Amino acid sequence: MKKISNIIGKSLIFFILYLLADMALMKLLPNNIKNKIYDKRTHKIKSYYYHHDLRPNAQWIERWGYKNSRIFTNNLGFKDKEIRKINFKDNNILFIGDSFTEGVGVEFENTFVGIIEENVTSKKNNYTVLNAGLSSYSPIVILSKLNYILEKKIPITKVFVVICGADFYDDIYRYISIDEDYIVKHNDFKNNKILIDINNFIKANTILYQFVRQVTPLKHLIARIKNKEIDTKKPEYDKQKVLEMFRERKDWAHIVNEDNLKNLGPEGIKKSEEYLEKIYNLLDASNIEMTLIFIEEAISMLNEKDTSYYKNYWSDFANNHNIDFIFIEDYHLNSEDKFSIYKKYFFNGDNHFNNEGNRMVANEILKKSKYLNDL
Numbered sequence: 001m002k003k004i005s006n007i008i009g010k011s012l013i014f015f016i017l018y019l020l021a022d023m024a025l026m027k028l029l030p031n032n033i034k035n036k037i038y039d040k041r042t043h044k045i046k047s048y049y050y051h052h053d054l055r056p057n058a059q060w061i062e063r064w065g066y067k068n069s070r071i072f073t074n075n076l077g078f079k080d081k082e083i084r085k086i087n088f089k090d091n092n093i094l095f096i097g098d099s100f101t102e103g104v105g106v107e108f109e110n111t112f113v114g115i116i117e118e119n120v121t122s123k124k125n126n127y128t129v130l131n132a133g134l135s136s137y138s139p140i141v142i143l144s145k146l147n148y149i150l151e152k153k154i155p156i157t158k159v160f161v162v163i164c165g166a167d168f169y170d171d172i173y174r175y176i177s178i179d180e181d182y183i184v185k186h187n188d189f190k191n192n193k194i195l196i197d198i199n200n201f202i203k204a205n206t207i208l209y210q211f212v213r214q215v216t217p218l219k220h221l222i223a224r225i226k227n228k229e230i231d232t233k234k235p236e237y238d239k240q241k242v243l244e245m246f247r248e249r250k251d252w253a254h255i256v257n258e259d260n261l262k263n264l265g266p267e268g269i270k271k272s273e274e275y276l277e278k279i280y281n282l283l284d285a286s287n288i289e290m291t292l293i294f295i296e297e298a299i300s301m302l303n304e305k306d307t308s309y310y311k312n313y314w315s316d317f318a319n320n321h322n323i324d325f326i327f328i329e330d331y332h333l334n335s336e337d338k339f340s341i342y343k344k345y346f347f348n349g350d351n352h353f354n355n356e357g358n359r360m361v362a363n364e365i366l367k368k369s370k371y372l373n374d375l
Contacts, residue, residue: 022206038060038210042060045204046199049145050148051136051141051184053134055200064352066235067354076132078130079103081109086128092157094160095113095160096133096159097162097293098134099133099136100162101113112365138174139161140178140272143182148182157288157289158290171268171271239342243303273317289323289371291371292318293325293326294310294311331361
C-alpha cells in the first residue's frame with residue numbers, strides 16, 4: 001500500500017513539474033508559432049456567468065463550409081479586425097446577438113458589424129463600434145453578458161440587441177433560468193467558477209491540451225489524416241437539398257412546422273420577451289439607449305413563411321418601450337425567386353450570411369436605424 005502511495009505521489013509531482021515546464025515553454029513561444037499550434041476549440045471558452053465566450057487577444061483560422069477566415073479577438077474577447085486593446089471614445093456602440101451578429105465564417109471587416117463600424121468611424125472620430133455577439137446567444141445569455149459588461153464598467157453608450165427566430169428555442173430548452181446575480185443556469189457543464197477558470201487557463205496555456213485535442217477523438221484524427229487536402233470547392237446544393245438540411249434542425253422546427261409554431265412559438269417568444277424586458281430595464285437604469293433588431297432568416301424565406309407574427313410582436317414591444325425596432329427583410333421582399341436570393345446572400349447549405357449577405361444586412365440597418373442616421 002505504501003509503495004502504491006509513493007508511486008502516486010511521485011507521479012503527481014512529475015505531472016505538476018511537467019505542467020509548469022509546459023506552461024513556461026508555451027509562454028516563451030512567439031505568437032505566430034503559438035497561434036499555429038492552438039486547436040480552434042481553444043478559443044471557445046466557458047463562462048461562469050453567461051455560459052460561453054471567446055478568449056481575449058486571440059487569433060485563429062476558422063473554417064466555415066468551404067471558406068477559411070482569419071479571426072481575431074480584442075482584449076475584451078470580442079471579435080475584431082485585429083488583436084488590440086480597445087481605446088474607448090465618447091460614444092461606444094455595442095452590437096450583441098447570436099451567430100448572425102458574430103458573423104460566423106466571415107472576417108470581422110466583412111461582418112455587418114464590421115461594415116457599420118467602418119461606416120461610422122470613417123465619419124466620426126469620437127465613436128467606436130464593438131461586437132459582443134457569439135453563436136448560440138439568446139436573450140437570456142445577452143441579459144447576463146450585458147450585466148457583466150456593465151459591472152466591469154465598460155463605458156457603453158448605445159446597444160443594438162439582435163435576435164432571430166431560433167433564439168426562442170434556446171431560451172426554452174438550452175438555458176434553464178437566470179438568477180438574481182444574472183448567472184445563467186444550464187446543464188451543459190458543471191458551473192463551478194474555480195473549475196471553469198482552471199479549464200480556460202489550461203486550454204490557453206499548455207501544449208499538452210493542444211496535443212490531446214488534436215488526437216482525440218480518434219475517429220476525427222483518422223478522418224483528418226485521410227483528408228489532408230482541404231476541399232475549397234464551393235458546394236452547390238439545390239433548393240430541395242437545402243430545405244431538407246434545414247428541416248433536420250430541432251431549433252428551427254417551430255419556423256418550418258405550423259403546429260410547432262403554434263405550440264413553441266408563443267411560449268418561446270414570451271420567454272424571450274421576459275428577458276428582453278429585463279435587458280431594457282438594465283440598460284435604461286444606466287441611461288443606455290437600446291435598439292432591437294430582428295433578422296428574418298434563410299429558413300423562413302425559403303419556406304416562404306409568414307413572419308408578420310414576429311414582426312408585429314416585436315414592433316409592439318419596441319413601441320411600448322419607446323425604442324427603435326428594425327426588421328431585416330428587404331433583401332428578399334421584391335423577389336419571387338427566393339432560391340436565387342439565398343445563393344447570393346448565404347453560405348450554400350447553411351442558414352448564415354456570406355460576405356455579400358452581411359453587407360446587405362449592414363446597409364439595411366444603416367438605412368433603417370434612426371440612431372445611425374442621426375449621426
